[in-house]
Amino acid sequence: MARYVDILFRHWTRFAVILFLLPTPISIATLIYFRTYQAATDIWVENPTYFGSSTNLVGSSGISGWNQYLTPAQNEADELNQYLQTTSFLYAVGDRMAADGMSDAKERNKLITSIPKNLKVTPNGSHLVAITFSCSLASECTETLKATIVVFQDRLTEALKAQEQLSTTFLQSQVAAAQQRSNDSEVALQKYISEHPGLPLTLTSGQTGIPQLDQLVTRAQQDRDTLTQLQSQLGQAQYTFAAADQFIRTSTKVIDNPGITAGGFLGDGSSLKRAAVVWLAAVGVAAVYLALLVWMDKTARDVRELAGRLSVPVLATVPLLTAKERF
Amino acid sequence: MRAYPEAGPTKALPDPSESLDTALSPRPAMPGYVARNEDVLLGFTLPPQFIDRCRQAYLRIPHDPDDGPRQIGVTSASHGEGKTSIALGLATAIAADTLEPTLLLECDLERGSLDRRLGFKRTPGLSDWLDGESRLRVLRAAPLPNLFVIPAGSATIDPARVFYQLSESRLMAELQPRFANIVIDLPPVLDIAYGSLASKLADRIVLVARYGETLVEDLEKVSFLLGRERLCGIILNGTEYRTPNWLRRLL
Structure with a gap:
């Protein structure tokens, strides 16, 4: 070890060149050339129950991919991260950015193409999602972030609409079918009444004492209830479908609009990382x-090494005499 | 550089004790004694922190006075690693601390450099004495009164023969009773073929390595050639730590 340190200090000018003089301009150039800006935004994600349990946003049959064991922020971050990979x-x-006025296709x-790498989505608490994006121009960072959020919301809306459309069709x-069953029940009841004149007037109670009549009344009532319930669900689904866009924009509110949070030489830290890599490479070379140098130097330098290899003591070390001291 | 000696009967070496006695107790009237001004080196100073590190080194080398004089050989893997400076520093520190007669014997016959560092004439010296061409020249290294130097002398083209002669001579036997401490500046082990032979002059050897230049592998080779039991330690010379002290303490 002493040998390494001694040779390091002996050739300190060479090591200074390798460790400082060469990497410093390269690091500075890296900081200047790879200047970055970081735009950030925060999105507030509502819990789906906020819209009431009757909407399709809720529960296990709610938004596709929504994990009820995660926080809304985690769900949203997970979903956006998955979208970013597509x-x-x-x-x-890109289309959104073009529509917003970024004409340079290149x-x-x-x-x-840098979005999957440079756009970071991080859940920050239970409902807050922090999104950051780094690039070389401040305006492009914010524009990209804005476009990403809009497209993300559009995608959520589309997904919700598709889901609602499916449930609407089903409903x-x-x-x-319920309408048909209700009509059939009513027709059967009316037919029975017309065939049996003089029946009691309390038909709706289902307790006339005539089993066949009671069964017909009960069935007609059940079919009406089912129809009403299904119609209500259909109405709600149609409403949700119509207002899906509004639902999504309300459930994923942009709290802080995209803005630059870090910029210039330091930026998002990537230019610093590059400079650090340059310096680490210089350290490696050094x-x-x-x-x-140590391997090539086979001369007597280290007292302990000498004593060890020759098995004789080193009696003394005599310092190099200065020109004045020499005799 | 001196030529090979002509074939013929080997010259008898002059008795070193005469020179040694003269050096330790200079008597101008003694025959063979060179002028006193040439025998005493001009005062030299080493950086205090350098001496201190050398002191730290020699104190860590175990020495029992009952075993005879302290005798330390200083060598390195190759030339230029600071072995002569360290030898001079060790000798100075020992002489200053013990106040005993201390000798620095320069045995790097091919590339001895003490004369340039301390400013004296290279010849005559050890190799000249071994060739029987001069008396053994012993210099006192001022300002310390008890530090002496035997220079390497003329460069020779057959140092292996000279070292053989040296090992056969009774020089070390003559030196030991007179000097309580002897530091021998040996030639480097890997640069020359007779390094191992030269290193036999000393019982204990300190290996000098230059920080950031000497290969650990070379030190391992030297350790193998000299034998671990004779190697008493390493001095890491010319350390230049760039790491802040507080950090080095943590490591």
């Missing part, structure tokens, strides 16, 4: 060079 989502963000492509068929 090409269609990224293209949609720049757009560069930005959207419509259910209502039609370490290899030092090891090489």
